[in-house]
Amino acid sequence: xxxxxxxxxxxxLIARRVRDCRVxxxxxxxxxxAAEVARRRARAVILxxxxxxxxxxxxPSVDAGLFDAGVPVLGICYGMQLMAQELGGRVDxxxxxxxxxAELEVTDEASRLLHDQPRDQIVWMSHRDxxxxxxxxxxxxxxxxxxxxxxxx
Numbered sequence: 349x350x351x352x353x354x355x356x357x358x359x360x361l362i363a364r365r366v367r368d369c370r371v372x373x374x375x376x377x378x379x380x381x382a383a384e385v386a387r388r389r390a391r392a393v394i395l396x397x398x399x400x401x402x403x404x405x406x407x408p409s410v411d412a413g414l415f416d417a418g419v420p421v422l423g424i425c426y427g428m429q430l431m432a433q434e435l436g437g438r439v440d441x442x443x444x445x446x447x448x449x450a451e452l453e454v455t456d457e458a459s460r461l462l463h464d465q466p467r468d469q470i471v472w473m474s475h476r477d478x479x480x481x482x483x484x485x486x487x488x489x490x491x492x493x494x495x496x497x498x499x500x501x
Contacts, residue, residue, distance in 0.1 A: 349373040350390045352380060354408045354426050355398035362396055362424065382413030392420045395427025401441065401477050402426070402433050410434070422461075428479065435483035442478050450492045459489035 349366050353359040353375055366373035374388075385393060393414065400407040408426075412434055415421060423431035429439045452471045454462045471492075482488060 349392050349394065350380070350385060350388065351375050351394045351396060352378055352410060352427070354378050354396045354410075354430065355400060356396040356424075356426065357399075359396035362394055366394070378408045378410055380414075381411045382417045385414060385417050385419065390417075390419055392422070393417075395421065395423040395431060397425030397427060400426060402429050402439050403441070403477075429477050432479045432483055432486070435486070437479055437483035437486065438481040439477050440480040442476060452490055452492055454490045456487060456489040462489055 349371050351359060351363040351366065351373055355378075356362075359375055363373045363375045376384075395410065398408055407430075409430065415431070415435060421431060423429070433439045450471055452469045454465055454467050454469070457463060457467070479488075
């Protein structure tokens, strides 16, 4: 498992939690290429969060070929926003920021990612941008009340 560091303060924690699940993981820079991911024979990639907006000048990005590398990619926070934007979805600035404790509702209980998770959870949020429209072929599997009000996702 490769964890792509997009500047989030918890990128190391993500890699550690993956290892806690007895899965080998490496923290790699955002400059990693799709060819390098293939060379390392990664079985999956996690895009970490980060403090930037996908619209900020100089915001971190990834090799677009990463999404065609034939491995699952999970984006967390900024990583999800970057992935959505790169794959044709829409990310918007919102007037509502979520910082700190927030409620998350699993809205698609058939999701392979969240199928065994409680429907309602307390999570930690730190963002102002939101995925307004997921890319074609993607679906929303969870959201927060603030995001549902601000984005009608």
